[in-house]
Amino acid sequence: xxxxxxxxxxxxxxxxxxxxxxxxxxxxxxxxxxxxxxxxxxxxxxxxxxxxxxxxxxxxxxxxxxxxxxxxxxxxxxxxxxxxxxxxxxxxxxxxxxxxxxxxxxxxxxxxxxxxxxxxxxxxxxxxxxxxxxxxxxxxxxxxxxxxxxxxxxxxxxxxxxxxxxxxxxxxxxxxxxxxxxxxxxxxxxxxxxxxxxxxxxxxxxxxxxxxxxxxxxxxxxxxxxxxxxxxxxxxxxxxxxxxxxxxxxxxxxxxxxxxxxxxxxxxxxxxxxxxxxxxxxxxxxxxxxxxxxxxxxxxxxxxxxxxxxxxxxxxxxxxxxxxxxxxxxxxxxxxxxxxxxxxxxxxxxxxxxxxxxxxxxxxxxxxxxxxxxxxxxxxxxxxxxxxxxxxxxxxxxxxxxxxxxxxxxxxxxxxxxxxxxxxxxxxxxxxxxxxxx
Amino acid sequence: xxxxxxxxxxxxxxxxxxxxxxxxxxxxxxxxxxxxxxxxxxxxxxxxxxxxxxxxxxxxxxxxxxxxxxxxxxxxxxxxxxxxxxxxxxxxxxxxxxxxxxxxx
Numbered sequence: 001x002x003x004x005x006x007x008x009x010x011x012x013x014x015x016x017x018x019x020x021x022x023x024x025x026x027x028x029x030x031x032x033x034x035x036x037x038x039x040x041x042x043x044x045x046x047x048x049x050x051x052x053x054x055x056x057x058x059x060x061x062x063x064x065x066x067x068x069x070x071x072x073x074x075x076x077x078x079x080x081x082x083x084x085x086x087x088x089x090x091x092x093x094x095x096x097x098x099x100x101x102x103x104x105x106x107x108x109x110x111x112x113x114x115x116x117x118x119x120x121x122x123x124x125x126x127x128x129x130x131x132x133x134x135x136x137x138x139x140x141x142x143x144x145x146x147x148x149x150x151x152x153x154x155x156x157x158x159x160x161x162x163x164x165x166x167x168x169x170x171x172x173x174x175x176x177x178x179x180x181x182x183x184x185x186x187x188x189x190x191x192x193x194x195x196x197x198x199x200x201x202x203x204x205x206x207x208x209x210x211x212x213x214x215x216x217x218x219x220x221x222x223x224x225x226x227x228x229x230x231x232x233x234x235x236x237x238x239x240x241x242x243x244x245x246x247x248x249x250x251x252x253x254x255x256x257x258x259x260x261x262x263x264x265x266x267x268x269x270x271x272x273x274x275x276x277x278x279x280x281x282x283x284x285x286x287x288x289x290x291x292x293x294x295x296x297x298x299x300x301x302x303x304x305x306x307x308x309x310x311x312x313x314x315x316x317x318x319x320x321x322x323x324x325x326x327x328x329x330x331x332x333x334x335x336x337x338x339x340x341x342x343x344x345x346x347x348x349x350x351x352x353x354x355x356x357x358x359x360x361x362x363x364x365x366x367x368x369x370x371x372x373x374x375x376x377x378x379x380x381x382x383x384x385x386x387x388x389x390x391x392x393x394x395x396x397x398x399x400x401x402x403x404x405x406x407x408x409x410x411x412x413x414x415x416x417x418x419x420x421x422x423x424x425x426x427x428x429x430x431x432x433x434x435x436x437x438x
Numbered sequence: 439x440x441x442x443x444x445x446x447x448x449x450x451x452x453x454x455x456x457x458x459x460x461x462x463x464x465x466x467x468x469x470x471x472x473x474x475x476x477x478x479x480x481x482x483x484x485x486x487x488x489x490x491x492x493x494x495x496x497x498x499x500x501x502x503x504x505x506x507x508x509x510x511x512x513x514x515x516x517x518x519x520x521x522x523x524x525x526x527x528x529x530x531x532x533x534x535x536x537x538x539x540x541x542x543x
Contacts, residue, residue, distance in 0.1 A: 394520025
């Protein structure tokens with residue numbers, strides 16, 4: 001347990017590094033950017049890398065290509081949004097525990113500190129033979145030449161029947177990409193009356209952030225207990241069982257939030273009625289004052305457009321030594337858009353980016369990738385508005401299967417959700433975001 | 439036009455291959471697994487324990503001790519099982535070579 005004074009010192013040091021602190025309350029704490037620009041190494045390497053997507057994986061890759069590769073590596077980051085909104089901790093926006101604005105991160109450090117070129121626009125296609133990416137920008141269509149292209153576009157959704165229209169998708173928010181959808185769901189939850197119901201659905205795996213939906217059920221349940229007497233949470237899971245931290249969430253559903261959360265496995269959606277906020281599933285129909293449908297996660301259309309969405313559900317099959325697509329030389333896919341044995345989540349997306357950066361820099365120097373990469377996934381999940389749990393796994397390359405395999409003994413979850421873990425969750429978040437964006 | 443561009447790219451990659459002589463720092467990629475919680479290059483201010491500038495023995499011994507005690511309620515114990523002894527020494531060596539910048543714990 002960190003002493004309060006020490007914690008404050010640590011926080012102010014981080015604030016000095018220009019990192020936004022997601023503290024309670026509505027105002028993000030930003031301090032002047034006092035950190036010196038790091039000396040980029042002289043490596044003799046040169047190359048042009050274009051990255052599509054400024055989420056956790058794409059931002060980390062941009063930073064580490066420059067930090068490790070030096071100024072001879074030209075890095076262009078193509079992103080539609082002006083800033084990144086973190087999915088991590090966004091369930092706590094639903095309960096007013098953190099403000100959405102405090103989960104937003106600018107690309108300023110990547111530009112100013114590391115010399116990454118930002119291009120605001122939407123990538124629409126690429127020619128793997130001439131190695132050119134096509135981007136629609138506010139100034140018109142552009143093509144950019146690359147030596148290596150990295151796609152980090154995250155996930156897209158396959159909506160169920162009934163959620164075809166924009167209006168229906170706003171009436172029944174997924175809130176699985178943090179931003180306006182998170183605010184929509186927050187407002188719906190607040191409109192639940194005493195004795196009312198929050199109904200949510202969990203898509204079949206693989207989906208982004210395996211513990212995330214169960215965490216959402218927990219924090220909403222805790223908020224309802226405190227603010228809406230006798231209200232209930234109904235969790236409709238397309239999977240046959242809890243997909244992450246099973247011991248933790250079985251205890252949370254069965255003990256901590258007993259009588260509030262009803263867990264229904266094997267509930268596949270057949271249709272949604274946005275007008276009545278009803279979801280029809282293989283386990284029956286459920287209606288709530290708030291209905292949160294997290295649709296099936298699929299690979300974004302860009303993967304298909306470029307011809308690299310060659311794994312199940314349109315995700316990209318990659319060689320996990322360098323994250324190069326199995327379908328196109330010179331094109332890499334990292335983060336949630338790739339199909340690997342690793343979870344789709346921000347912490348491990350950050351590490352996939354480092355493996356990719358290292359391999360790419362070796363390739364620019366005529367070297368083979370590291371033959372034994374290791375990655376890790378770690379995350380803290382709030383179980384109540386005051387306590388959290390954790391989950392971690394380390395993955396090592398297995399030459400036989402050519403996949404990342406969990407290392408024996410290096411997978412585990414917290415024995416209990418505690419207040420200390422809740423504090424550690426904020427430390428983890430701030431540091432992870434600083435490692436990716438700062 | 440396209441073929442000449444491809445040729446130029448091939449040339450520039452070949453040229454950079456000859457110019458580049460600095461191999462990647464051994465241990466760096468392994469050590470980067472720690473950056474998410476201990477700060478980029480282990481320069482942890484406002485993070486969990488700062489690793490930059492610690493000795494190889496300090497980092498290695500602590501991780502090995504965690505494995506021996508095997509307290510599964512500690513996230514770092516679970517994590518310590520993810521690396522071989524050789525890998526632990528390599529990542530510890532990387533942090534030992536990092537200068538400590540600024541204040542902090």
